[in-house]
Amino acid sequence: MSISSPLMQQINHSIIDDLAEHGWSHQRDFLSPELTLALAAQCRANAAAGNLIAAGVGRGTERTVQQGIRGDHIQWLEAGQSDPTDQFLQIIEQLRCRLNQELYLGLEEVECHFALYPPGAFYQKHVDRFHDDDHRVVSMVIYLNQDWLPEHGGALRLYPEGEPERDILPLGASLVLFLSAALPHEVLAATRERLSLTGWFRRR
Numbered sequence: 152m153s154i155s156s157p158l159m160q161q162i163n164h165s166i167i168d169d170l171a172e173h174g175w176s177h178q179r180d181f182l183s184p185e186l187t188l189a190l191a192a193q194c195r196a197n198a199a200a201g202n203l204i205a206a207g208v209g210r211g212t213e214r215t216v217q218q219g220i221r222g223d224h225i226q227w228l229e230a231g232q233s234d235p236t237d238q239f240l241q242i243i244e245q246l247r248c249r250l251n252q253e254l255y256l257g258l259e260e261v262e263c264h265f266a267l268y269p270p271g272a273f274y275q276k277h278v279d280r281f282h283d284d285d286h287r288v289v290s291m292v293i294y295l296n297q298d299w300l301p302e303h304g305g306a307l308r309l310y311p312e313g314e315p316e317r318d319i320l321p322l323g324a325s326l327v328l329f330l331s332a333a334l335p336h337e338v339l340a341a342t343r344e345r346l347s348l349t350g351w352f353r354r355r
């Protein structure tokens with residue numbers, strides 16, 4: 152599906168409205184089933200080749216691996232790594248431009264990684280901004296899991312201020328976007344492997 156299709160225009164409209172009103176947005180079927188499958192296969196192949204590493208906590212010299220805080224394995228995306236990741240980066244680039252046009256967010260760049268949570272892995276409640284770095288403005292997560300059921304666990308739990316918490320299942324092709332500084336969230340443990348692409352739209 153091309154980003155300029157009527158469906159994508161409509162999806163982007165509700166993304167913009169949700170972000171402006173609530174500071175977060177959840178969209179089913181953001182990616183095509185074909186691209187979702189291709190990205191999941193790419194993520195698994197990269198993991199099998201040893202290209203995903205245990206994710207760290209903190210930044211620079213303070214960065215450490217602490218599986219009691221987060222247990223996922225990640226690989227940062229770069230242009231030219233594979234066809235599906237290049238297609239994905241193009242879609243995300245168009246979303247970045249759209250967010251800037253509609254919400255004047257001044258987002259200048261995107262950073263994005265594959266994330267693989269083995270069964271039982273989780274990410275404790277956190278906010279996506281480092282205490283000494285306010286470059287991350289909008290967070291996004293796109294899930295790559297087929298046939299996910301509630302009993303598999305693995306929800307993303309959001310804690311919107313003054314509202315009850317919300318659990319979002321990591322259903323393949325769906326997108327969650329939120330303002331990075333404003334929304335505490337956590338990843339609950341799952342009974343099966345949980346795949347996603349996580350990224351941040353940034354100001355320099």
Ligand SMILES: O=C(O)CCC(=O)C(=O)O
Binds near residue numbers: 274279336338347349
């Ligand atoms: O995978 C998710 O649902 C969220 C991941 C997350 O919070 C992060 O990587 O900062």
Ligand SMILES: [Fe+2]
Binds near residue numbers: 277278279336
């Ligand atoms: Fe996060």
